[in-house]
Amino acid sequence: MPAEQLTVQDLSESELLARIFPRLNHSPGVLLGPGDDAALIAAPDGRTLISIDTQTQDQDFRLDWNNGYQTSGYDVGWKAAAQNLSDINAMGGSATSLVVSLTMPPVTPVEWVEAFADGLTAAIIALGAPDCSVAGGDLGRGRELAVTVAVVGTLDGLAPVLRSGAKPGDTIAVAGTLGRAAAGWALLESDIRMDSLSSELRGLVESQCRPVPPLAAGPAAARVGATAMLDISDGLLRDASRLAGASDVVLDFDPVALKVHALPLEPAAARLGVDAMPWVLGGGEDHGLLATFPAGIQLPQGFTAIGSVQAVVEPPGSGVRIAGQAADTVGWDHFAD
């Protein structure tokens, strides 16, 4: 019989915080960290970006997946950080701090919470945001696990890159991967046991549980004059439709370029007996970037061209085309907004 596991109800809030704080990194932009009623963060250019995002158990992640994988605290911490860092990246900014609210059932193991803190820190470092740290937070009880992160960031004097600036003639480009997290989700939900997966297919599961948004790409895009940008969080076509609507343009994707993204997903698709392309077009949790650039400029490192922006000449529908055909007439209408 294993030793009784320590759970959060066995500790006071200050005891639990004492286990969390040493696991967090520290950055000089946090002028005043945890311990007072609010933290104080440097905002060197006199402005601060802010975004907020919640992940709730059984809505945004499962603790126990069909294929036997168990989501760890580390996974949840990593993903919470990654999602939020991506929102700042998508504006062309760099994150300076996170504040984290963690709501937990009283029976949550203390080890889970420690792994959660480790996952937050690991993501911040591994994704390339070491100047960002956790500046504060809130712990509370609930019937289900829920994590809310608010992130603040700096544009370092640049203008924010909005969704609304794409112009006809612009080049459409993406940074980061497309469809890997969706393929990972399909594997997690399948009957193929986790321990029977190849390391390549396990990598897809990792993309779902610990996504790797391309954090250098956002500020690089802003510096070269990207005209519009967003984080692909709900799927390429759906997010493209939002950008098209905000910019009043049509985004026309190149099927050959799309195919390049589907190719590495073929082994997983074959294993599951499905088509890889819907993952590329509909999967969002890789947290790549979709951006538009003036035609002819050299795309910043990490971006590859994937289509072109066109003027609206007829009722635009979703505003998204593939090789000139409305995306919702080529079989993927359930991905359109």
Place this chain on the structure above:
Amino acid sequence: MPAEQLTVQDLSESELLARIFPRLNHSPGVLLGPGDDAALIAAPDGRTLISIDTQTQDQDFRLDWNNGYQTSGYDVGWKAAAQNLSDINAMGGSATSLVVSLTMPPVTPVEWVEAFADGLTAAIIALGAPDCSVAGGDLGRGRELAVTVAVVGTLDGLAPVLRSGAKPGDTIAVAGTLGRAAAGWALLESDIRMDSLSSELRGLVESQCRPVPPLAAGPAAARVGATAMLDISDGLLRDASRLAGASDVVLDFDPVALKVHALPLEPAAARLGVDAMPWVLGGGEDHGLLATFPAGIQLPQGFTAIGSVQAVVEPPGSGVRIAGQAADTVGWDHFAD
């Protein structure tokens, strides 16, 4: 039979947002509001305060109280704003924006969400923070209602007032009410039906459901040189113990000054057959301020003296005394940390 009530599952996210946005106020410090991946907020002195706070159904509020009162969306919105504005107030700052994440069961009435947005806006205006507005947010599903607000604010060039600066000889003062929200909670949990309460006692319930933190008092305290300050969110003695520990001092409260706060609660205490003083000492949700000031200075408007700071001369225990007696020897030890 009443008409079928519209619930959030009947609307798309963008339809729901379209019902929320017109109910929010706008402020010039929000340079870029909802609609992109992050909002952009002015931080005029090159720093930004930030705090985060979650309220979860059945943990932080009940939807249906024992006395028949039903918590409205308006109440939850008001309280979420008030709690967070208070955290900025407690640092000596002024809030410039909120980002709000709302997690809801799919059967939540759309009307509830609209009332929630109205409550956020009403609190911002009524509490005296019209330069603050909701800059962004996140909507999601969960099994229980949960609201997380992150608030950012400015110190307007002042130093933040920490918990750790109290010095022996300082005057202890409070701003705002003490014990009203706790008395309201006791009424809500009692068998005395809501509709049989006098307007005075209903006012106590309102203090619980729609607290009124003294928002002008925090920056005023910072301007005159308050040495330490915090938001009384968990009860006077408990929060005083935190300030005492952070400052390495003892806080000695004047029982006569405490009695002044208990007096207006006597009618409710008599109705319930209890003592009012525990509400004053242990009730936190009024979100008043506890601050220390150098002796002899004129307290800013809204503050009244309630004791004095003393040096630690023996093992300090909770660090809190009443008329020189350790607070945990005068019958309120369950309020100490």
